[in-house]
Amino acid sequence: MAVDKLHVVLSAEDVRKYPFLPEALERVRYLGLTIEDIAAPLLRSVVERAAKYLEAAIDSLELPPPSEDCDEEALAYLVSLLILKIISDKMLIRRFSVAFSKRVFRLLLSEDNSKVAYVLSQLGLRVKLLGAAPSGYTFAINVFDYIENIPERRGQWKLAHRLVEAGWVLASKVEAVRLGEEALKKAVEERVEGLRVDGVRIPDAIYSLAEVISRKWSIKLREIREAWASEAPRGGEFPPCIRAIIDDLKAGKNIPHSARFALAAFLLNVGMSVDEVLEVFKSAPDFNERVARYQVEHIAGMRGSGKRYSPYKCDNMRTLGLCVAECGVKHPLQYYWRSARRGAQGGQAAQQ
């Protein structure tokens, strides 16, 4: 699949806005600016900026706009990644990648199409610009890159609702930029993952920032966990899809393997024991205790790889034809926990 080469000249301004581009790294390298020997005054402003970014990420807030100085911005981005690597907490990395990608989304929207296409191509998306497109769409995205980066697997993003031809999906500028945002989130996370900190002499200022951020993050984490704990579920309601499978079972219907898996995994994940799950399956017309026990124990992680399986998420349930209602969750377990939490809150209120 031939993709037109894009000719875009990047300015210092672009490096400032998009410090993840190879040009930004190149510039840092060209200036001889390595982490080990950033000059003191620059180091101070870089560290301060990185601190702002990471603190915003901790609180899931918007990142402040990029620095006026492109070297400072490029370095602050690198230092942020470095600190994320030192702390190595998946949730924090995710929070940063989300906040950072959102900022890039807004900045990219005001760029011209060829610059958008260039930035997207640097994020690994194969992109074509369509001149005066009769369809009104100005971008075409490679179909495989498209499906890997759609923000939602429904509605306007559903591939079946798109104009698709010969491996390309037509997209508007906003949509193209949104796909870029998703790709960037993953790219940032991969970048952090791939960083090697051993063997690099890291300036003290960066280490002390890492400590500060780490401390703030653990306080935040404790808050998050306490919030979760106070909403601890106690017996929630089953979602319609799971109830439907149980009804079918009770009615003596022969339910498909995928439904059996979904049900067993669901029941195990809400805390039922293998024996309790087997009890539910007893009404299956072809119930065979030996085989069923083996399978349920496998799903419970007591056999084989030792991994406990999760039930299918809603997208999968839909594909398998097991979804029976639109209940506003992304995972059957989410439905259960939510109702359990509501129940728990109601219960607490009653006790007070």
Place this chain on the structure above:
Amino acid sequence: MGRPPSSEVALRLFRSYYRSLKADEVNVTELSRREFAFSYFGEEGMHRHIAFGSTVQLLAHLAERAPRHAFYSTAYYRDPAAKNMDEKGWEGSDLVFDIDIDHVETPCKELHDRWVCKSCGASGWGAPLACPRCGSESIERHAWVCETCLSVASDEVLRLIELLESDFGLSGDEMLVTFSGHRGFHVHVEAPAVRELNQDARREIVDYIRGVGLEPDYMLVKARGGYRLRAETYGWYGRCARWAIVKAGVENPTLSKREWEDLLRECVKREAVAVDERVTIDTRRLIRLPGSLHGKSGLRVARLSVQDLEGGSVLDKVKVFIRGEAVVEFEGEPPRRILDLEVGYSTRVLPLYAALYLLLNGAKLSKFELK
């Protein structure tokens, strides 16, 4: 452990096949990065986590053990012989489609498929979803394939290939099409562009191919007196536009929401391809080894070209034991048609491939003798 005599015959035949199998009949790309799995005659269970350094090694194993079933992973692994999935080191997976006769409507099931209701004991021909007498879904089925089933499923495969080319931009030489060995076909897409796709992305492809989740609200725009399609070319819009011409008799019709809903449903029914979603979504699946024999049919998992599928010569490519005959006697009612043959109570002598199919797929035979 002693094998039943019928197993001995099948094992002998399988061994003779595998001893003359040529390297170019086993189409496995990057063989040393794949996991293999086998089950053998007279043994229970599956032997997994097997790896080979070369096609020569694989052929030697096939010739020596003559497995009843042979599989390989659609995934590429760093260490395919590792016992545990995490240690294997997943490094991508082919995009695979499975078209199964069970999921395609065929007119011939009445001729060869038997069912017995486990609740009331009724039995008959065909493949009903529930017992027509007592309504129970607890049904034991015995299914067979014939030329008609294969031809209907071939059409499904051809439509899949066309869709992968026209919409996904894949080319025929990036696809490996094989007979699954018994009840369907596999299409393996081995293009580098698809190897790293995650399960979500694969599900999006399956949904697209099966027309799952198509909603009129996203496809229509308001027009005077009703709604029109948002576009008339490309993807599902193009398919719907063609159906609209058939149904409404004019190009680009304006119809009510309700009419569009019916038309969309009809369009999906006719144009969607019945692929098994679980196979495509699974990035760690074991699938029939091309060139191997299927232990429930004795047919070859043969590589097929578009011409084979179009020309209806699938059976010629997959029948293996075409020389020789066997004498069989049926206990109970035989399927009326299998593969390319009509069968009846009085049938005594059958071509070897057909007799072997009956034997392996569990026909009740009181006699089976090579002639």
